[in-house]
Amino acid sequence: MMKSFLNEDFLLETKTAQRLYHDHAAALPIIDYHCHLPPNEIADDINFDNLTRIWLYGDHYKWRAMRANGINEAYITGNKNDWEKFEAWAATVPYTLRNPLYHWTHLELQRYFGIHELLSPATAKKIYDECNEKLRSPEFSVRRLIENNNVEVVCTTDDPLDSLSHHQKIKKDNYEVQVLPAFRPDKAMQADDVESLNVYVNKLEGIIGSDICDFDVYLEALKSRHDHFAANGCRLSDHGLEQLYAANYTGQEIRVIFLKIRAEKVLSHDEVLKFKSAMLYHFAVWDHEKDWVQQYHLGALRNNNTRALMEAGPDTGYDSIGDFSQGRPLSKFMNQLGAGNNLAKTIIYNLNPADNELIAAMAGNFNDGSVAGKIQFGSAWWFLDQKDGITKQLNTLSNLGLLSRMVGMLTDSRSFLSYPRHEYFRRILCNLLGNDIENGELPADMEWTGKIIQDICYYNAKNYFGFDKVK
DSSP: OOOOTTOTTTTOOSHHHHHHIIIIITTOOEEEOSOOOOHHHHHTTOOOSSHHHHHTTTOHHHHHHHHHTTOOGGGTTSSSOHHHHHHHHHHHGGGGTTSHHHHHHHHHHHHHHOOOSOOSTTTHHHHHHHHHHHHTSGGGSHHHHHHHTTEEEEEOOBOTTOOOHHHHHHHHTTOSSEEEOEEOOGGGGOTTOHHHHHHHHHHHHHHHTSOOOSHHHHHHHHHHHHHHHHHTTOOEEEEEESSOOOOOOOHHHHHHHHHHHHTTOOOOHHHHHHHHHHHHHHHHHHHHHTTOEEEEEEOEEOOOOHHHHHHHOSSSSOOEEOOOOOHHHHHHHHHHHHHTTOOOEEEEEESOGGGHHHHHHHHHHSOOSSSTTOEEEOOOOGGGOSHHHHHHHHHHHHHHSOGGGOOOOOOOOSOTTOTHHHHHHHHHHHHHHHHHHHTTSSOOOHHHHHHHHHIIIIIHHHHHHOGGGOO
């Protein structure tokens, strides 16, 4: 019998999968430990004016699809009005068949707005008007959107120079959802752009109120920001890198390189690698000292289209999967930290599916029995955050590690309408295990399998990150 689109058993191919999802996974709270939600919008508890602003602004997934569908940039990041941009997206949606955007779009319309119609040019105006009316109501403020999705914790992604005043306001308001910062210091180590790095250091001077004339002072200043984040509830750091940096260096070499940076001299390739390697190491040691979790998002090849970068700027949909050498530098970096007993709990996210087994196997080299799942092969990320990519990541982790200790899914999103991605992941997970049971590959122990599913979807993350330690 043909199933209806996005019915209650969406993605659940067997009766066992359906039982596992509905009985064990569906009702669990969400711990969204990595996202890019703007904390100022949570602090101000804003309402979005219309569906375009909450759905299309900043969403490079949709932008890429629209460009592929022949939509002019004026309707994407350009100067067309919000309705015209939405109308262009609605014209694109029917052509996204088999792209995860087709599922996400209609899941979000259903889960947030109760709309079961398919989005198309014929339904666009009706859907736009209905959603806009709801978005302006108090029940659709951003805090209510988070609460109504059963979210328990949100971790934003924040630069060390951020004051965290928005997080402080959210906490002062006694908001029932924990909204915590995550330390993302990538701009503090970008020695391949000396001009931008100097601007960054100058801003840091303004924050600490004194000159930064040498590397030791620079480290002390950044450490003070690390401490500031900890004082404001931070439990995680994060890096977005092509690969880990683990070049050999001496302390004196880094001091000389920093003086060259401040003198605005161009660095050699080796000097850039040494500086980045030193900074990564120091950040990791601080993370270990504070019992934080460190996250490494590896493998993105960014800003591929120079003309588009000049016109639209970074993070507008022109990044891709890279083919960097990951094994040796990752091993060297982790080994260096482990040798000094400075290796924090770590999540490694991989963007190139060709490296799945490499990352999963590498994670197993550095588990030490101190914490269950200490080194995590992170959930499928970005281009791999879809049915096939999620399934491959789960299978690789199952084959080479312990799926049962995985800390589950995250949104990695800038949109307040992205929480159905947790549901998407949970359905795929339950389908995978349900099929194994029905195929006789796993025992039909629903109680134990249900517990494992609940751990992956919620309890592992709750125990791993220690958000209950935040005062």
